[in-house]
Amino acid sequence: MSLPATVIPLPQPVLLPVEGSAEAFPVRRVYCVGRNYADHAIEMGHDPNREAPFFFQKNADNLYSGKDFPYPPLSNDVHFEVECVLALKAGGANIPAEKALDCIYGYGVGIDFTRRDLQAEAKKLGRPWELAKAFEYSAPVSPLVPASRLGHPVSGRVWLDVNGVRKQDGDLNQMIWKVPEIIAELSKLFVLAPGDIIMTGTPAGVAAINRGDSISCGVDGIATLSLKVV
Secondary structure: OOOOOOOOOOOOOOEEEEOOOOOEEEOOOEEEEEOOEHHHHHHOOOOOOOOOOEEEEEOHHHEEOOOOEOOOOOOOOEEOOEEEEEEEOOOEOOOOHHHHHHHEEEEEEEEOOEEHHHHHHHHHHOOOOHHHHOOOOOEEEOOEEEHHHHOOOOOOEEEEEEOOEEEEEEEHHHEOOOHHHHHHHHHHHOOEOOOOEEEOOOOOOOOEOOOOOEEEEEEOOOEEEEEEEO
């Protein structure tokens, strides 16, 4: 069945590269897990005990690969947050945790750039975070690595360097909510679908960046990512 004619051109699809393949991964939605490492929860002033996970979203077109990060407007305090990224090939509602890994197409590493000053103001006023989280180029992502090649890692160093200095240094095994639990809990709130991306939280050490900084990050055994702040 052909699509009807549109009154404006169709938006370009958001496609992420797949390592070792000419095919790309199409992005539908982007979900992010907040404060999923205990040490990061502490540095952000919260109790790291295992409370129910909370989620926020970025826009699909905030994701990109292979470009530098342009420092955004209206902020003087932009922070990096390195994260393991999940890409889903299947979904549904109320997915049991024991079935959740079957939904994963692959893994990557990404950065959740955050306009921290705007986020702090939104928190103080009891307003949503989108203006701090869902701005252009706020989520660079590495090429995805299929789970069929990688398996489903439960440990692996999660790290980020700025100008060659280690700033974040954690491990996947430190996540409060593990990958199957994240998918299960998220599917209680949303109907997940192929093309969904999940950013799984960041370890401690988040800090501000400046124009001219060089950033390298990775999840050992999965992927690395390098960019410059311009």
